[in-house]
Amino acid sequence: MLTLDISDINQLDHAASELIRFAGPDRVWLFDAPMGSGKTTFIKAVCTKLGVKNGLSSPTYSIVNEYESENGQKIYHFDLYRLRDASELYDLGFEEYLSGNAYVFIEWPELSMGFVDQFLRIIIKTDNQKRYLYAEKITAHA
Numbered sequence: 001m002l003t004l005d006i007s008d009i010n011q012l013d014h015a016a017s018e019l020i021r022f023a024g025p026d027r028v029w030l031f032d033a034p035m036g037s038g039k040t041t042f043i044k045a046v047c048t049k050l051g052v053k054n055g056l057s058s059p060t061y062s063i064v065n066e067y068e069s070e071n072g073q074k075i076y077h078f079d080l081y082r083l084r085d086a087s088e089l090y091d092l093g094f095e096e097y098l099s100g101n102a103y104v105f106i107e108w109p110e111l112s113m114g115f116v117d118q119f120l121r122i123i124i125k126t127d128n129q130k131r132y133l134y135a136e137k138i139t140a141h142a
Helices: 009-023 040-047 087-092 096-097 109-115
Strands: 002-005 028-032 062-066 074-079 105-106 118-129 130-139
Touching: 002 009, 009 040, 009 118, 028 040, 028 109, 028 130, 040 074, 062 096, 087 096, 087 109, 096 109, 096 118
Parallel strands: 028 105, 028 118, 074 105
Antiparallel strands: 002 130, 062 074, 118 130
């Protein structure tokens, strides 16, 4: 497990680098954190570290944003907060997003759990003005 202090916005760049290193080949990252905890802000920092130069925004209304790094790496950023049922993921073609070697970052991932069997679980918690990110690699077994 990886633990990072992300209390100060100036720590995000370093934390993003550490998380990318920790993740290694794992490309599906599930973010578990309450509203307003900094999920989108942290994902933007990771995307910047991966070489995305512009167009970074929250996918709250679009459900998914697609980015491309300078070297052509695809990155998909999902916000599933507004979805009510896993069947809506089928309508989005969610399985296609998972089938390649793209990074897939998912906020509010509960509905996506049946689609992924290996992922990086990221939890952001706040404690007395401090904010911590915890990450662990998960492999679900049938």
